[in-house]
Amino acid sequence: MNITKPFKRVILTEFFLPLTLLTIGIYHGLMQVIYRAGIIHQNSFAGLNYYQGLTLHGVINALVLTTFFAVAFGHVTISHYLKKEPPRLAYSSSLWLMLLGTVMDAYAMLTGKAQALYTFYAPLKDSPVFYIGTALLIIGSWVAFFGWIKTYIKWKKENPDTKMPLAILGTFVNFTIWVVCTVPAAYSTLILLTPWAAGWVERVNVPLTRMLFWMFGHALVYFWLLPAYIMYYTILPKLAGGKLYSENAGRLAFLLFLILSVPVGVHHQFSEPVFTPGTKLFMAILTFGVALPSFMTAFTIAASLEHAGRKKGARGWLGWMLHLPYFRSDNFLFGYLICGMILFIFGGLSGIVNASYSLNAMVHNTAWIPGHFHMTVAGPVFLSIIGMSLLLYGKLSGKPIQFKLLATIVPYMWMLGMVFFSHGLMAGGLMGEPRRTNLGMTYTNPDSPLFNQHWVPTTTSTLIGGIIMSVAALLYFISFFATAFGKKTQPAVLELPESEPLHPEKPVAILTNLKPWLAVMGVLILFAYIPALNSVFKYSVPVKGQYQIDSPVPENPKPAQKAKQTKSDQHTNAKDHAKAERSLSRVTNLVVLRASSPTSLDEPLLSARLQDTF
């Protein structure tokens, strides 16, 4: 269909902006594998330190890119299937809010005011700018959803007998999960952390903020994943030259995600105090439940692909796998979706390991975890996002896609890189290699007394994979930006490939009514989180003190009134004093380290280590 100019501009911005920021995100991904493999034994490189880079990598790739894409793809899906544009007020204000939030986050991260990673665990402190920015980004995405609801209600009035298209159901399920799960995150950032970071409140309950974060944090991964699932059900069979094996299976899968995505967050916290083993076990079981729709999807999509392969003359049990349109530049999106799916088989299976309650103790917070989630978020999620962004950008702007050949090989190359990358991380993780750690400073630095030679081969494998992936990303950027800065030669259109169902299915009443599912969702969340919340207040206390990443001495914020009375020059003095105190404490800590270090170390080696640290 044809679309109006402002709507087109909004969608194109929502593709272009996050992909531009992604260059920073990918750069820091590459830097991390270099640090971790012990190539660089430094705190920082090119002005940004390891943990600042890690924060940028996490926030840009996992929050900004995914949220912008979910909104842009939602706009396209809604207007393609309902043949209507959402209200202008909704889509414009949504973009402005997300833009403002992103600018605030980027400012806080690039100036070093937010270096507590994308999980922003208190009592490490980020600037309030970061907390508010993140909240604005999220609220902006809500506004887009509210617009779609209005559009859908209007459509339903005009088409009372047509059932909700599968892609629309997927989008609505996804954003319902999103709105529900972001409420605890918004509460945590706006009500608990912002006043605390601003110094108005002295204490913060750390286990409470962590519980709220993971209530959001796990549903977040489904928010990333469901746009990819929508593509698997409604687009991939068409691209493969076949038909969707069963539409009802797709509906059931989405509805199972709706009820099971939120009440599973504690499975990220099996190793933590505060929650009882009962709560942890309950969420482990629900997490197994949420694996079921993924198993179903694997079957339905494989069956659809098999149908496509057989139509092209494939024989035998597995012959269909060879008869799919790989490496075809006129159908490049197929490669992005199929490579993502292949990676997701391993991402999903390793996820079941993580979810397995006590088995999680083998892998919790080790490098295994990023090994696992890069095969989900940097597998199906990332590949479907960049592939679909390129396709839609070309169509919506009317600009032909440049360097199509490069764009075609990107997903295969990315998948190859991921094999080395994830294998290295997972193998290292099983040998205790920690995640989120600048290993190059100590553990993979042969000059350090902390050196561990077992982690050298694994981090090297990760490095090789990371380099291949970065090259793939570079090729993608060449194609995307050449397209974006190219000339318009075709009329702009908004359209999506649409797969038909293989056989007509009777509508099942329970799969067309969202209400009972929403009720079950609410009940499960209450059952899961009331005991969890109860434990938080029973077993933990709020603590004082805010910490910057570079000092073990807490910053004690002055009460607001005092700060007002202080004149500017005195204020500076106070600041200097605090700074001096902190550097003193660093020295003290140095002495402590010296005193408590393993005894058999050479003195020069030790001081080298200490110099490295500070």
Place this chain on the structure above:
Amino acid sequence: MNKYEARIILLAGSTLCIFLFALLYNAFSRKIDVPSCVPFNKSFEHPSLKQVDDKTYELYLVAQMWSFTPDEIKVPAGSTVDLYLSSKDVVHGFNIVDKAVNLMAVPGAINKTTLHFDKPGVYRIVCHEYCGVGHQNMLGKILVQ
């Protein structure tokens, strides 16, 4: 829903049930469980190793930026150690490499688990939660003699 779909749901469901049975069996019969809850009390934040009897110890371990106290713990082989882990400042991690002991040290809460050391050797403790610029130096040791 056709017969293949019904079969795949059944198959996936039974696979997950087998996994579930395995973890229940480990938790209840072999006592391999997740850490348990202890109500917060300031007294847990004093680092010490107490010998309860011949082979039983209580270890009060405190994590802080960027060290564990005590950071070198000596116990005889065959001993059982009740570990109470707390944090003085930010969130830290506690992973005994190759031992599947994996805990978080969260300020304002006490983590508790029981360790068994049968084989003599040096067990490294690595902090695996980001805790500031010195995170990669945060290491401890358990010497089992």
